[in-house]
Amino acid sequence: MTSLEDRIRNAAVEAIKDLYSQECPLNTIQVQKTRKDLSGDFTLVVFPLLRISRKNPVQTGEDLGGYILAKLQDIEKFEVVKGFLNFTAKETYWIQFLNNVLDQSPYGFVKPEKGTAPVLVEYSSPNTNKPLHLGHIRNNLLGYAVSKLLMATGKPVKMVNLVNDRGIHICKSMLAWQRWGDGITPEKSGMKGDRLVGDYYVRFEKEYQHEVTELQSQGLSKEEAAKKAPMLLDAQEMLRKWEAGDSEVTALWEMMNQWVYTGFDTTYKSLGIAFDKVYYESQTYKMGKQLVLDGLEAGVLYKKDDSSVWADLTDSGLDEKLLLRSDGTSVYMTQDLGTAHQRHEEFGFQNHVYVVGNEQNYHFKVLALILKKLGFDWAEQLHHLSYGMVELPDGKMKSREGKVVDADELIEEMVENARQVSKDLGKLDGFEEKEKEEINYRIAMAALKYFILKVDPVRTMLFNPKESIDFNGNTGPFIQYTYVRIKSVLRKAEDLNISIPQTVSLDVQVNEQEIQLIKLVYSFPELLQEAGRQYSPALLANYLYELVKAFNQFYQHSTIINEENSELRGFRLSLASFVARHIQDGMRIMGIEMPERM
RNA sequence: GGACCAGUAGCAUAAUGGAUAGUGCACCUGAUUACGGAUCAGGAGGUUGGGGGUUCGAGUCCCUCCUGGUCCGCCA
Structure with a gap:
């Protein structure tokens, strides 16, 4: 129609x-x-x-x-x-519209076309030397939600993760563990593996600073001291050994990375996110070299006297960019050229979305430019979903100063808060402990996820722990509450053997709130498409809030079960039931699950 | 030094170039012997960082200045 x-x-x-x-x-x-x-x-x-x-x-x-x-x-x-x-x-137009969509589930979603190329969404991309923090949470939630959003608009999506499992930072953790770990493991310590490894990274930095200070007191400049501190030299030596395939270093590296992965899995599971494919930089970091050599031969890149290879981007108003070191090895950019190429070969993607913080805007601009230079037209299909930093009320997070909000701790804090609120309200009294926990977990995650996703990704956002745990107003739990109340009404209807009609009569006298609600629903399919075009779960979040507000207004104003006119009662039940499903489907895109009671 | 991004009530945020700039928190006033009040109704709070321009119309586009952030590594 x-x-x-x-x-x-x-x-x-x-x-x-x-x-x-x-x-x-x-x-x-x-x-x-x-x-x-x-x-x-x-x-x-x-x-x-x-x-x-x-x-x-x-x-x-x-x-x-x-x-x-x-x-x-x-x-x-x-x-x-x-x-x-x-x-x-006309009113009948709206009622007819409702009739047409009542049986659609999920309403407004577009079924994925078969045989079309997928959209690749790369997100998360953690380093394996420390646990995930609040910044990663924004990344993970965005990546997952955008993926689901694109699926809802009919695009097949592959979610991929590129784990940075190699490099000097991992060697730092390894070195510190070797020296001071005394053979400790996650099992022996009872600590999450990523946390354990992260602690040794911090230990390295601490001891390293001591050495730097020591060298400075011997008369070296700060810069010299930073370069010549023995620990750094040792870590660099370890990296060289790793690259040479030294068996002892490799074994240590594998063991500690495995600890981290086990830890990450727990966090990913709490966040409810997953990937279709995981890439590791240890396997991709040398890629792209051949592309660069081809580009060199084709004359679109050039070699300097020291035999390093560069791209000249001055015609685009940018700088020159190194692609191969003078010793012939790849850099980060080279690797990304390679993985993009590999993924295009592998998936023939229609789009490739990179969910990466805005500090890498320059990197992705350059990436696309170089691919274009190398003759790949699909460079235009790369999209950097650039998101702003998450700041705390007292300023930026700083890893070195220990000013980070740890992901696991934050999640636990949110759950604890949900427990407290549930307890104070007494609404879960009499529930089994396990059921309570599940409900509180869902509420906590709804609060956290919604708080982060409702903000436009490009914005730097402020994370105020005190406000994020608020359950009133424009929040996830508020939306859940609306859903729960509808479900409660529907259960009651069932108890009373009142059935929910499949279609509603065009003759019912609808009121203002009902019309408002239907109009909002009417606008959803276009909104969903727009959210997909903009890669913005925030649009969806704010729509859902509008929706539940409209429902609450209707609910407050009109009785459902007790309505005497059975046609009108049926209409309201159908509308309420539809809205409940609609809320659930919408929230699921953002990775937020509904409780049945709360 | 160069480039990119952002600036909207006390705070947090919304608005395909369209009408009187929406919303939440906090603050004030009301509504219920409840189909679940974790609700609803109402009030107060704004020169959309400043200035100029384009347009019938600008928070949105252009120029300029101010503020904040980020990037410009043979690190990733």
Whole structure:
């Protein structure tokens, strides 16, 4: 069925043809939702058409409004306010619309087309030398939600993770563990593996600073001291051994990385995220070299006297970028060129989304430019989903100063808070302990996830632990609460053997709140598409909040079960039941699960 | 030094170039012997960082300045 907005657009084109004898392209007709404080549902903006009509805005609006009203049966009336032509749809139009979507589940989602190339979403991408923190949480939640969002708009998605499991930072942890670990393991210490390894990374930095200070007191400059501290030299030596495949170093590296992975798995599981494929930099860090050599041969790259290889990006207003060191080895950029190429060969992706913080804006700009230089047209299909940092009320997180919000600790803190609120309200009294825990966990994660995802990704966001655990207002638990209340009503209906109709009568007298609710629902499919286009779960989050607010208004205003008119009661039950499913489906995109009671 | 991003009530945030800039928290006032009050209704709070420009119309686009952040490594 063509949407009413589209039919208004088409009718407007015809009207202009008939009334003014002019051709008017469809896309110049602007139809949008009417502001909610004015009467009407759809607004046709008249201003751009004045050139064609050669009349004033009000007269033009009247002309078009009269024509379109006569043409479209679903229009009840129109009104011209200044240069805006506002149409009101008939109530039966909305009820009919509801009837059409009642059985759609999930409503508004587009089924994935078979045989189309996937969208790759790379996210998480942790280093294996320390546990995940709040910044990673934003990354993980965004990556997962965007993936689900794209799936809901009909795109097949592959979620991939690129683990940075090699390099000097891992060697630092390894070295410190070797020296001071005394053979400790996660099992012996009872610590999560990623935490244990992270502690030795911190230990390294601490001891290293001692050495630097010591050297400085012997008269070296700060820079020299930082370069010549024995521990750093040892770590570098360890990295060289690792690259040479030294069996002892490799064994240590494998063992400690494994501890970290086990720890990460726990955190990933708490966050409810997963990947279709995991890449490891230890296996990809040499990639891309051949691409660069090919580029060199083709003359799009160049070699300096010391035989290092560079891309000249000055024609794009950027710098020169190193791609191969003078000893012929790859750098980070080279590796990313290689993995992008490999993934394109492997998946033939239609798009590749990189969920990476905005401090790497330059990197991804350069990545695309170089791929383009190398002759790969699909460079344009790469998209850097750049998100802002998460700051704390007292400023930025700083790993070195220990000013980080640990992911596991934060999650536990959120759960503890949910426990407290549930306990204070006494709503879970009499529930089994296991069930309580599950509910509190869902509430806690809803609070955390929603708090982070409702903010536009590009923004630097402030994470205030005190506010994030708020369960009122524009929060995840508020949305869950609305869902739970609906479910409670539906259970009650079932107990009373009141059935929920599959279709509702067009004759029911609906009220303002009900119409408002249906109109919001009507706008969802387009909103979902827009959220997908913008890679923005925030749009979805804010829609869902609007939706539950509208439902709460309806719920407060009208009785459902106790409504005496059975047709009206049926209508309200169908609407409520539909909204419950709709909320659940929408929240699931953001990785948020609904409790049945709370 | 160069480049990129952001700046919206006390705080946190929303707004395909469209109407009187929405919303939450906090603050004030009301509503219930409840289909679950973790709710709803109402109030107060704004020169959208400053200035200029484009447009019928600018928080949104352009220029400029201010503030904050990030990047510009033979690190990843």
